[in-house]
Amino acid sequence: MERRYERNIPALSDQECRLLRSKRVAVVGCGGIGGYLIELLSRIGVGYIRAVDGDVFDESNFNRQLLSEQPLMGRSKAKAAEARVQRINPRIEVEPVTAYLDRNNAKEIVSGCDLVLDGLDNIPARRVLADACAEVGVPYIHGAISGWVTQVAISMPGDGLIDVLYPEGVSFRDRSVLSFAPSLCASVQAALCVKMLIGRPVETGVLYYFDLLNQEFETIKLDLKKPE
Amino acid sequence: MIEVRLFATLRQGREKVVMLESQGFSTARDIIEHLDIPAGEVSILLINGFHKTPDTEVKDGDIVALFPPVGGG
Known part of the structure; x- marks a missing residue:
């Protein structure tokens, strides 16, 4: 066991730590949520991370995005993710994909991974991600934030989670995001991700909803389609 | 009576x-x-803790919970 992982023990077993090193995930979106996801998953020791984002850093990112730094203004978020992980742990393989997820590249982006993590910032892209994961047959962990609120849910292939969370005609009007929302979101997603990767039990068909303004934390049982 | 519980931004200008x-x-x-x-501002609707659609009938004694969509990242 490398010393860098000794404080993972005994919360994780030696065997579970080794298992994480063999696992592959895609983090789609390297902004608010995605930046923290990459940090958490690389530090705990997930072996391969595909970091996907076509965007570059802008001054409006600095209030919440872990990867954003003044010298990186105008630079690729996906490449910043790769560089940061190399500084933390060069034995983690990061594959930066400097493209936005779309219908043409989505299947390729989620293929070859044990699990996919939603770090996206809009509903249409989430529908594309959900469809691609259903087609490839890989689960993903949804995360979204707005203002003081964070929500997280596991989606099994074809369970229709996104259509349930975002019914036709729904739109979110609060475009603000406070700094603690993406870090909380990514922490909950990362914990679920690690449990799924090492085969510990998780609950599907539920939405974890955190309102940090009112300190209200809800577990909502969803009426999802039976996964295909 | 029907008890309606509003969450997050749905409370703005309304009671909890x-x-x-x-x-x-x-x-x-x-x-x-x-x-x-507005219809587009409700994402999740629960009646007595069960996830339902807006077309679901309501009756005296029900507890209705409404959650707004959360979509950013």
Whole structure:
């Protein structure tokens, strides 16, 4: 066991730590949520991370995005993710994909991974991600934030989670995001991700909803389609 | 009475909990309209803790919970 992982023990077993090193995930979106996801998953020791984002850093990112730094203004978020992980742990393989997820590249982006993590910032892209994961047959962990609120849910292939969370005609009007929302979101997603990767039990068909303004934390049982 | 619990931004300009006389409301959609909440601002709707659609009938004694969509990242 490398010393860098000794404080993972005994919360994780030696065997579970080794298992994480063999696992592959895609983090789609390297902004608010995605930046923290990459940090958490690389530090705990997930072996391969595909970091996907076509965007570059802008001054409006600095209030919440872990990867954003003044010298990186105008630079690729996906490449910043790769560089940061190399500084933390060069034995983690990061594959930066400097493209936005779309219908043409989505299947390729989620293929070859044990699990996919939603770090996206809009509903249409989430529908594309959900469809691609259903087609490839890989689960993903949804995360979204707005203002003081964070929500997280596991989606099994074809369970229709996104259509349930975002019914036709729904739109979110609060475009603000406070700094603690993406870090909380990514922490909950990362914990679920690690449990799924090492085969510990998780609950599907539920939405974890955190309102940090009112300190209200809800577990909502969803009426999802039976996964295909 | 029907107890309506509003979450997160749906409380802005409204109470956290609204008690309504059950007469005059046949579905959850009627309640959403009565509270002047645009249809696109409700993502999750629970009736007595069960996930339902706005067309679900409501009755005296029900607890209706409404959550706004959360979509950023």
